[in-house]
Amino acid sequence: MKKILVIFTVLLSLVSSAQPVSLSKNIRKTMDRIDTNTIRSHIAYLADDKLKGRLPGTEGYQMAVDYVVDQYKKIGLAPGGDNGSYLQNLVIRRSVLVNSSASAILTDFSGNADTLEFLKHFIPIPHPIKTGTGAAGQLAFAGYGIEIPGGYSDYKNIDANGKILIIVSGAPDRMHSTLTAHFSNLGNKINTAYKKGAIGVILINLNPRPGANNSPTIQTNVAMNPEKTEAYGRGFTGNLAVAVNSNRAMLSRFFLQSRKKVETVLTDIKQGIPSSFELSLRLSVFYETKHTDFASQNVVALIPGADKTLKNEYVVHSAHLDHVGIGRVVNGDSIYNGAHDNASGVASLLEIARIYKNSGAKPKRSILIVMVTGEEMGLIGSSYFAANPTVPKGAIVANVNTDMPTVIAPLLSIVPLGAEHSTIMKHVQFAAIQLGLEVEKDPEPTENRFVRSDQYSFVMNGIPALHIKYGTKTNVPGFDLVAFVKQWRAKYYHQSADGMDGIFDFAAAKVYVQLNFLVSYSIAQTTERPSWNKDDLFGK
Numbered sequence: 001m002k003k004i005l006v007i008f009t010v011l012l013s014l015v016s017s018a019q020p021v022s023l024s025k026n027i028r029k030t031m032d033r034i035d036t037n038t039i040r041s042h043i044a045y046l047a048d049d050k051l052k053g054r055l056p057g058t059e060g061y062q063m064a065v066d067y068v069v070d071q072y073k074k075i076g077l078a079p080g081g082d083n084g085s086y087l088q089n090l091v092i093r094r095s096v097l098v099n100s101s102a103s104a105i106l107t108d109f110s111g112n113a114d115t116l117e118f119l120k121h122f123i124p125i126p127h128p129i130k131t132g133t134g135a136a137g138q139l140a141f142a143g144y145g146i147e148i149p150g151g152y153s154d155y156k157n158i159d160a161n162g163k164i165l166i167i168v169s170g171a172p173d174r175m176h177s178t179l180t181a182h183f184s185n186l187g188n189k190i191n192t193a194y195k196k197g198a199i200g201v202i203l204i205n206l207n208p209r210p211g212a213n214n215s216p217t218i219q220t221n222v223a224m225n226p227e228k229t230e231a232y233g234r235g236f237t238g239n240l241a242v243a244v245n246s247n248r249a250m251l252s253r254f255f256l257q258s259r260k261k262v263e264t265v266l267t268d269i270k271q272g273i274p275s276s277f278e279l280s281l282r283l284s285v286f287y288e289t290k291h292t293d294f295a296s297q298n299v300v301a302l303i304p305g306a307d308k309t310l311k312n313e314y315v316v317h318s319a320h321l322d323h324v325g326i327g328r329v330v331n332g333d334s335i336y337n338g339a340h341d342n343a344s345g346v347a348s349l350l351e352i353a354r355i356y357k358n359s360g361a362k363p364k365r366s367i368l369i370v371m372v373t374g375e376e377m378g379l380i381g382s383s384y385f386a387a388n389p390t391v392p393k394g395a396i397v398a399n400v401n402t403d404m405p406t407v408i409a410p411l412l413s414i415v416p417l418g419a420e421h422s423t424i425m426k427h428v429q430f431a432a433i434q435l436g437l438e439v440e441k442d443p444e445p446t447e448n449r450f451v452r453s454d455q456y457s458f459v460m461n462g463i464p465a466l467h468i469k470y471g472t473k474t475n476v477p478g479f480d481l482v483a484f485v486k487q488w489r490a491k492y493y494h495q496s497a498d499g500m501d502g503i504f505d506f507a508a509a510k511v512y513v514q515l516n517f518l519v520s521y522s523i524a525q526t527t528e529r530p531s532w533n534k535d536d537l538f539g540k
Helices: 002-017 025-032 036-046 059-075 177-184 186-195 248-258 262-270 339-358 380-387 424-435 455-459 481-492 506-525
Strands: 087-108 113-115 132-141 164-168 200-204 219-224 242-246 277-303 314-320 325-330 333-336 366-372 396-402 413-417 465-470
Touching (some): 025 506, 059 366, 186 200, 200 248, 242 277, 248 262, 277 339, 314 339, 314 380, 314 455, 339 366, 339 506, 366 380, 366 506, 396 506, 424 465, 424 506, 465 506
Parallel strands (some): 200 242, 314 366
Antiparallel strands (some): 087 113, 087 219
């Protein structure tokens, strides 16, 4: 009896901590009336061969944009894009390295020079803004290139100003897996180097993937503002003069004159002991980049809030509309339809919007329904929107992202990726209790899924965000759902097999729609805006 009382007390505290949010009979009825056939029809259209995989810049992606706009109008949603439209226009830029232009010279302080070999010794990252770029400066080893507020810093022992920094992949041990992924992110390391005054970076991949091409096309993607002066994405956005990839062999070469042993230094930083130092070497680098630009769009709808004050704040539902287009032929099929990834996510948002409109729900805060472009190209559409939203940036209180819900089995438990870092967790717990779902910790933390989809773009702009994935609970005794999903992903993820003839559980899709609606509705109805947890590094 005592155990039951404790459980009841915990549940009561969870509900009260999320603020008492009432659900009208109309809301409950509308949630129950979600039509799984409508969900299926959205996915079927977006994953049809005629859309050819919804690659941004193609007719197929434009067909997807037109479909979403048409659905917004049919549901009765107001435009939330540029100039009273449903569209937020942006430019996607493909940047390709001109291989023949790449040059690098390593010089010691005695004037001895050595010309480095492209591909073998260095591979420049295409510059997303400049067609020709170069830098020359002293080298300094900056460990992982990480600076954690109030904690570990690779910049303690060096002056990075005006230097080219050597940075290795990874992060120190004993960090939360989400934070490890966050601080290991290439874009974060480059941005930190820029803030410290560096003019360039040499990125050493300690665990390279096998099978490098001897004559590669080195390409990156970013979103650009209409003036083409700012780049957005999770990688190199052009704030440094140069960024170069290199390898472990070159790291050893850089260390030769330093009297320091590579393995000792790498062991120290892995254990959280900063070991940065300046080298008696200079590097000059130059390379050219070819740019190809094309127009793309995020698709934005608005559900106005009803509270005279809170209506000026916004909860953003996001899902990526794009997929990878046409690729390698597998079993006679070269169209990568992206039914699960992410037509199912787009379908979920459309039906969440329908609940808001058909139930008579009057959220206190406004709701934005945002289908973003270019997720598969590096989160570039969401990076652009999060930095340049169609509403005041400071008025966005939270992001609820939906990417590949993986509705292939009954949804009995959930993993709210990222919610543990903010008070959004309270709203997740409220929604889960309403639907009888269990909330679990991430069973695969090393997959770093929180930083791999569009919610991360909002996090990078200081906005609390989450992405809800399936849990591990199953109603089949002895069935290993985690193992099943791994097998499923191997067959369907980013494969031409991800079409309508794959595995779907549309009853689970309905529950997923209800769940995400309840999370955003709870946030919208609660006076206190979501915030990062005290001392959480994402909030610093």
